[in-house]
Structure formats: structure tokens, C-alpha cells
Amino acid sequence: MxxxxxxxxxxxxxxxxxxxxxxxxxxxxxxxxxxxxxxxxxxxxxxxxxxxxxxxxxxxxxxxxxxxxxxxxxxxxxxxxxxxxxxxxxxxxxxxxxxxxxxxxxxxxxxxxxxxxxxxxxxxxxxxxxxxxxxxxxxxxxxxxxxxxxxxxxxxxxxxxxxxxxxxxxxxxxxxxxxxxxxxxxxxxxxxxxxxxxxxxxxxxxxxxxxxxxxxxxxxxxxxxxxxxxxxxxxxxxxxxxxxxxxxxxxxxxxxxxxxxxxxxxxxxxxxxxxxxxxxxxxxxxxxxxxxxxxxxxxxxxxxxxxxxxxxxxxxxxxxxxxxxxxxxxxxxxTASKFIDQPSDNVLALSKPPLLTLLTNAGSSGSAEWTIPSSAGLFTGGETVVDLMTCKTFTVDSSGELKASANNGQPRVIIPTSQLDGSGCQTPDSASVxxxxxxxxxxxxxxxxxxxxxxxxx
Structure with a gap:
């Protein structure tokens, strides 16, 4: 493991x-x-x-x-x-x-x-x-x-x-x-x-x-x-x-x-x-x-x-x-991790660069949405980020704001795709340790x- x-x-x-x-x-x-x-x-x-x-x-x-x-x-x-x-x-x-x-x-x-x-x-x-x-x-x-x-x-x-x-x-x-x-x-x-x-x-x-x-x-x-x-x-x-x-x-x-x-x-x-x-x-x-x-x-x-x-x-x-x-x-x-304020009570966003972790207690029957404002200073406009748990990608908008979602109440652990060194994302069943x-x-x-x-x- x-x-x-x-x-x-x-x-x-x-x-x-x-x-x-x-x-x-x-x-x-x-x-x-x-x-x-x-x-x-x-x-x-x-x-x-x-x-x-x-x-x-x-x-x-x-x-x-x-x-x-x-x-x-x-x-x-x-x-x-x-x-x-x-x-x-x-x-x-x-x-x-x-x-x-x-x-x-x-x-x-x-x-x-x-x-x-x-x-x-x-x-x-x-x-x-x-x-x-x-x-x-x-x-x-x-x-x-x-x-x-x-x-x-x-x-x-x-x-x-x-x-x-x-x-x-x-x-x-x-x-x-x-x-x-x-x-x-x-x-x-x-x-x-x-x-x-x-x-x-x-x-x-x-x-x-x-x-x-x-x-x-x-x-x-x-x-x-x-x-x-x-x-x-x-x-x-x-x-x-x-x-x-x-x-x-x-x-x-x-x-x-x-x-x-x-x-x-x-x-x-x-x-x-x-x-x-x-x-x-x-x-x-x-x-x-x-x-x-x-x-x-x-x-x-x-x-x-x-x-x-x-x-x-x-x-x-x-x-x-x-x-x-x-x-x-x-x-x-x-480097101390920091929480990024969210509009919903059932989600958390925790930044510890280069990772951004999105957690929710919506449960397996629920869905969750997160907004990471440009003021957080984590991303540049238009860049692509990837969830290391599922390999799903998201695109940051032109202002530097990221909107992400998850079904079945699952967490997301996000990193800019530029940090993958061309090796690509690996799903959990094949993740390198x-x-x-x-x-x-x-x-x-x-x-x-x-x-x-x-x-x-x-």
C-alpha cells in the first residue's frame, strides 16, 4: 500500500x-x-x-x-x-x-x-x-x-x-x-x-x-x-x-x-x-x-x-x-494546509499545494459541488487539473476559478496535470507507490x- x-x-x-x-x-x-x-x-x-x-x-x-x-x-x-x-x-x-x-x-x-x-x-x-x-x-x-x-x-x-x-x-x-x-x-x-x-x-x-x-x-x-x-x-x-x-x-x-x-x-x-x-x-x-x-x-x-x-x-x-x-x-x-471557504455546508476544500482535497459528507446517495475562487491563487486560467482518485479531469475557467463536482459522495484529491510529468494519471487499482x-x-x-x-x- x-x-x-x-x-x-x-x-x-x-x-x-x-x-x-x-x-x-x-x-x-x-x-x-x-x-x-x-x-x-x-x-x-x-x-x-x-x-x-x-x-x-x-x-x-x-x-x-x-x-x-x-x-x-x-x-x-x-x-x-x-x-x-x-x-x-x-x-x-x-x-x-x-x-x-x-x-x-x-x-x-x-x-x-x-x-x-x-x-x-x-x-x-x-x-x-x-x-x-x-x-x-x-x-x-x-x-x-x-x-x-x-x-x-x-x-x-x-x-x-x-x-x-x-x-x-x-x-x-x-x-x-x-x-x-x-x-x-x-x-x-x-x-x-x-x-x-x-x-x-x-x-x-x-x-x-x-x-x-x-x-x-x-x-x-x-x-x-x-x-x-x-x-x-x-x-x-x-x-x-x-x-x-x-x-x-x-x-x-x-x-x-x-x-x-x-x-x-x-x-x-x-x-x-x-x-x-x-x-x-x-x-x-x-x-x-x-x-x-x-x-x-x-x-x-x-x-x-x-x-x-x-x-x-x-x-x-x-x-x-x-x-x-x-x-x-x-x-x-x-507547509500548513488551509481551508478554502465553500458555499455549501456539506463540503470541505483543503489546500496543501500541489494537492487540493475536496471532501463531502453527502453520502453515497448524494452529490457535491465545490467552487475554488480565483482569489485562492491556486490555479491559472485555462489549466487542467486531475482527480488522482478517479483520473477525472477538470478545466479551470479563464479567471482562474475551478468548479468541481462528485457523484456518490466520493472525495477528490486534485493536482494540476502539469505535475504528472507526462506519466499520466493512474487509477487506484494501479497506483504507483x-x-x-x-x-x-x-x-x-x-x-x-x-x-x-x-x-x-x-
């Missing part, structure tokens, strides 16, 4: 056997950070994966968890504090290595968010005492060793807002690679503070209105545009290295909300055409429709890895369009696309 990187689950040893919430198949219930999860494979297997990726000029992003470990309560009591056998937890094997047991009841109380526990009395997530300097040093040494031992290119950090902010700069520095954090919150003003302590974060502020915008034909596209614009300004380094996504392992699949092909196609396009690093959660390209966790963590091999499904071909074409744009504009990944890869920089890896092969259900 043309991705430059793979993001995989945490690789550390997890709690074994049955729990009140099932088995720890996913990697996020740590028992021992100094041992590998042998259900995923051996140290040699991981090294082989990294070598195979690097041979293909691709990168590996590793998920890491600092906030919590997991142990079954040693009794069925629901009264707090509960009892635990801490001896299996490595290297933090004492009750004093964890915050006192309390569960978060008020997410507006940052003291609770950072000091109390996730989970519940059936399966508590034991909150690590990250104020302890010995624990801080142990974590910093651990992440440095993991990155070095396995030649990891980037880290995705879980549950970032549940650890004090001043913990993160030294941890990120110790890793020595690009870092992106999960701050599960929709307020750009809340999330922005975490962009001061790591390279960037997942763009949750834009994700919430993205889901609302395309779940049905009455969603607010203006809310998506206004929130996105606010977030662009709020984050320390803008959204250029933020993670842009539609689905992930913590949220219900988008197609559990709607299976309308027009709405789905527009929502899928969004992460590939804005400023952020595009992230695709495995199975999204296969049309998976699972609801809340664990239904959203289906095994990929049941799909048969089919490569002729509409979403697979759309993603391939979107990656090719992005690579083409990068090759034509050396400033593409550092050769072209620019992410480049190594002083802070680690800046990835032009990240595919989320996050969960291996064994």
Missing part, C-alpha cells in the same frame, strides 16, 4: 493466563519490562523484522507503556486497597513502587489523572510511582537499551497524560528517536502542553470532530475545520509530525458507526491529506467493522489479506498521491506514513 513504517504492539512480557478481562493478548498489560513477550516471538524474530524493514527503506515504531503494570488481585475483595503479589513484576517488585490504589473518578482533576489508577477492581492497572528517581532512571535506561538492542526507529508512548509532564523530556531524550504520544483528550488547549515535552502527539483533538463529521450526512464539517485550525496553532510544532488517524485499537472501528461508502471514503482520505503523519490501523483497509474493545481488535489473517478491496486500493492511491506531492514540493510536509520515503533527522525519524499493524491476536 506504500507505507514507510510499521507501528507494533509493546514487546514486553505480559501477565499470563485468564483475568477478569480475558487474556493479555495485546501487549499493554506489562509484567516484566526486561523480558520479551514470547507469544509475539523471540529477540531474533524482532531483529529479523527490523532488518527486513530497513532493507526496504522502511521504519519500525515501537509502542511503549510507562504508566502501569498489571497483576491480578490476590482476593475477590472490592474494598480498597486490594492485595497483590508484586514479586512477579519486574523490575518494580514492591508495593512502594506504585501509587496508592485509587481509581480515577474525575478526569478534570489532573492530580487524579496522574496519581490514581486505570482499570477497575476486577483488573486494576497498577500505577507506577514515576516520582521515584530510581524508577525514573530505570525507565530511561530501559528505553535506551531497547532502542539500541533492536535498532528501533521511533516510539509511540501509551497513556501519556497519566504520567507527570516533567517525566517525559528525559525519557524521550534517552530513547534517542522520534517520539509520539497518546493523549486521549479532545481539547487542543489541554493536549498542546504535551507537545512541549515530546516530539508530538496523536491528533485526538481533530479525531473527535472527524468522526462526528462523517458518521452521517448531517455531521458538521465546519467543526472539523475550526478544530483542526485551532490545533494547528496550538501544538508547539504544528501538526506536521502529529499522528493523523481514523481508527486505532482504543476506539470502535469507523464502520461500526456507518458503512455508507461515500462517508467511509471521505473519512479514510482525511489522514492522508492534512499536515499530520498518516496512520492506518490494520484491518481498516479490509473494511473491518468491529465495535468497542475488544471487538475492534480482530485478527487480520481472517481477511485473507485481500488486495482488491475498494479501501485497500483507495489507501494505495492516497499514499501515491502524497508521495507525488512530496516529490513536487520540497516544502510539502512543512514508489517515491519519497521518510528521512532520518537529528530527532530520530520523520515518517511520511505509518501503518498500524498493532495487534497480533495469538
Amino acid at each position: 506504500g507505507f514507510d513504517a510499521i507501528w507494533i504492539s509493546p514487546i514486553v512480557k505480559n501477565i499470563e493466563g485468564d483475568t477478569a478481562k480475558g487474556e493479555a493478548y495485546h501487549g499493554y498489560w506489562t509484567e516484566d519490562i526486561n523480558s520479551l513477550n514470547d507469544h509475539f516471538g523471540s529477540a531474533d524474530d524482532l531483529k529479523s523484522l527490523v532488518t527486513a524493514l530497513h532493507d526496504r527503506k522502511m521504519y519500525l515504531m515501537l509502542d511503549v507503556v510507562v504508566n502501569h503494570f498489571v497483576a491480578n488481585p490476590s482476593s475477590d475483595s472490592t474494598s480498597l486497597p486490594q492485595s497483590f503479589d508484586y514479586s512477579a513484576l519486574k523490575p518494580f517488585s514492591d508495593a512502594s513502587d506504585y501509587h496508592s490504589e485509587c481509581f480515577i473518578s474525575n478526569y478534570d482533576n489532573q492530580t487524579e489523572v496522574e496519581g490514581c489508577w486505570l482499570g477497575d477492581t476486577e483488573l486494576p492497572l497498577l500505577d507506577v510511582n514515576t516520582e521515584n528517581t530510581e524508577i525514573v532512571s530505570a525507565f530511561n535506561d530501559w528505553v535506551a537499551k531497547v532502542v539500541s538492542d533492536y535498532d528501533i526507529d521511533a516510539i509511540r508512548i501509551d497513556t501519556v497524560k497519566h504520567v507527570r509532564k516533567d517525566f517525559w523530556p528525559d525519557f524521550v531524550k534517552a530513547s534517542g528517536v522520534f517520539s509520539i504520544g497518546e493523549v486521549l483528550q479532545g481539547d487542543p488547549q489541554y493536549v498542546k502542553d504535551y507537545t512541549e515535552v515530546m516530539d508530538n502527539v496523536l491528533d485526538y483533538p481533530s479525531w473527535y470532530p472527524l468522526i462526528r463529521a462523517f458518521t452521517n450526512t448531517s455531521g458538521s464539517l465546519s467543526e472539523l475545520a475550526s478544530t483542526y485550525t485551532t490545533t494547528q496553532s496550538a501544538f508547539k510544532n504544528g501538526l506536521f509530525t502529529a499522528g493523523s488517524f481514523l481508527e486505532n485499537h482504543d476506539q470502535a472501528r469507523f464502520q461500526s458507526h456507518t458503512t455508507d461508502s461515500g462517508l467511509v471514503a471521505n473519512a479514510v482520505a482525511w489522514p492522508f491529506v492534512n499536515d499530520g503523519i498518516p496512520i492506518l490501523y490494520y484491518g481498516q483497509e479490509q473494511g473491518y467493522q468491529g465495535g468497542e474493545d475488544p471487538e475492534n481488535r480482530e485478527a487480520l489473517w481472517f481477511s485473507g489479506y485481500e488486495q482488491d478491496k475498494p479501501l485497500y486500493m483507495q489507501v494505495k492511491a492516497l499514499n501515491a498521491a502524497r508521495k507525488l506531492a512530496i516529490s513536487k514540493n520540497s516544502d510539502f510536509t512543512s 514508489d517515491g519519497a520515503f521518510g528521512v532520518r533527522t537529528s530527532v530520530g525519524v520523520m515518517m511520511s506514513a505509518v501503518v498500524g499493524l498493532t495487534f497480533l491476536v495469538l
Whole structure:
């Protein structure tokens, strides 16, 4: 599909056997950070994966968890504090290595968010005492060793807002690679503070209105545009290295909300055409429709890895369009995208030269029309532009104004035909994905696309 990187689950040893919430198949219930999860494979297997990726000029992003470990309560009591056998937890094997047991009841109380526990009395997530300097040093040494031992290119950090902010700069520095954090919150003003302590974060502020915008034909596209614009300004380094996504392992699949092909196609396009690093959660390209966790963590091999499904071909074409744009504009990944005002509430126009993306929530039974005025300064009179999703061409009028339309509520990703270098347009089923890869920089890896092969259900 043309991705430059793979993001995989945490690789550390997890709690074994049955729990009140099932088995720890996913990697996020740590028992021992100094041992590998042998259900995923051996140290040699991981090294082989990294070598195979690097041979293909691709990168590996590793998920890491600092906030919590997991142990079954040693009794069925629901009264707090509960009892635990801490001896299996490595290297933090004492009750004093964890915050006192309390569960978060008020997410507006940052003291609770950072000091109390996730989970519940059936399966508590034991909150690590990250104020302890010995624990801080142990974590910093651990992440440095993991990155070095396995030649990891980037880290995705879980549950970032549940650890004090001043913990993160030294941890990120110790890793020595690009870092992106999960701050599960929709307020750009809340999330922005975490962009001061790591390279960037997942763009949750834009994700919430993205889901609302395309779940049905009455969603607010203006809310998506206004929130996105606010977030662009709020984050320390803008959204250029933020993670842009539609689905992930913590949220219900988008197609559990709607299976309308027009709405789905527009929502899928969004992460590939804005400023952020595009992230695709495995199975999204296969049309998976699972609801809340664990239904959203289906095994990929049941799909048969089919490569002729509409979403697979759309993603391939979107990656090719992005690579083409990068090759034509050396400033593409550092130029902020801008919305062009439209007369209709059910359309969006997003300019990130040389691409112009036209989105709509009209749905598969609807049609959409866009007007790009000459004042936008994107085109010259009489030039021809092409939709890279369908190869349909449009002609700009003599004044420099472009009028475009779409049937069946499909998105359009437009570029001047002059940018095709005579190679012509390729439809999604044959789109080339050769072209620019992410480049190594002083802070680690800046990835032009990240595919989320996050969960291996064994």
C-alpha cells in the first residue's frame, strides 16, 4: 500500500493466563519490562523484522507503556486497597513502587489523572510511582537499551497524560528517536502542553470532530475545520509530525458507526491529506467493522489479506498521491494546509499545494459541488487539473476559478496535470507507490506514513 513504517504492539512480557478481562493478548498489560513477550516471538524474530524493514527503506515504531503494570488481585475483595503479589513484576517488585490504589473518578482533576489508577477492581492497572528517581532512571535506561538492542526507529508512548509532564523530556531524550504520544483528550488547549515535552502527539483533538463529521450526512464539517485550525496553532510544532488517524485499537472501528461508502471514503482520505503523519490501523483497509474493545481488535489473517478491496486500493492511491506531492514540493510536509471557504455546508476544500482535497459528507446517495475562487491563487486560467482518485479531469475557467463536482459522495484529491510529468494519471487499482520515503533527522525519524499493524491476536 506504500507505507514507510510499521507501528507494533509493546514487546514486553505480559501477565499470563485468564483475568477478569480475558487474556493479555495485546501487549499493554506489562509484567516484566526486561523480558520479551514470547507469544509475539523471540529477540531474533524482532531483529529479523527490523532488518527486513530497513532493507526496504522502511521504519519500525515501537509502542511503549510507562504508566502501569498489571497483576491480578490476590482476593475477590472490592474494598480498597486490594492485595497483590508484586514479586512477579519486574523490575518494580514492591508495593512502594506504585501509587496508592485509587481509581480515577474525575478526569478534570489532573492530580487524579496522574496519581490514581486505570482499570477497575476486577483488573486494576497498577500505577507506577514515576516520582521515584530510581524508577525514573530505570525507565530511561530501559528505553535506551531497547532502542539500541533492536535498532528501533521511533516510539509511540501509551497513556501519556497519566504520567507527570516533567517525566517525559528525559525519557524521550534517552530513547534517542522520534517520539509520539497518546493523549486521549479532545481539547487542543489541554493536549498542546504535551507537545512541549515530546516530539508530538496523536491528533485526538481533530479525531473527535472527524468522526462526528462523517458518521452521517448531517455531521458538521465546519467543526472539523475550526478544530483542526485551532490545533494547528496550538501544538508547539504544528501538526506536521502529529499522528493523523481514523481508527486505532482504543476506539470502535469507523464502520461500526456507518458503512455508507461515500462517508467511509471521505473519512479514510482525511489522514492522508492534512499536515499530520498518516496512520492506518490494520484491518481498516479490509473494511473491518468491529465495535468497542475488544471487538475492534480482530485478527487480520481472517481477511485473507485481500488486495482488491475498494479501501485497500483507495489507501494505495492516497499514499501515491502524497508521495507525488512530496516529490513536487520540497516544502510539502512543512507547509500548513488551509481551508478554502465553500458555499455549501456539506463540503470541505483543503489546500496543501500541489494537492487540493475536496471532501463531502453527502453520502453515497448524494452529490457535491465545490467552487475554488480565483482569489485562492491556486490555479491559472485555462489549466487542467486531475482527480488522482478517479483520473477525472477538470478545466479551470479563464479567471482562474475551478468548479468541481462528485457523484456518490466520493472525495477528490486534485493536482494540476502539469505535475504528472507526462506519466499520466493512474487509477487506484494501479497506483504507483514508489517515491519519497521518510528521512532520518537529528530527532530520530520523520515518517511520511505509518501503518498500524498493532495487534497480533495469538
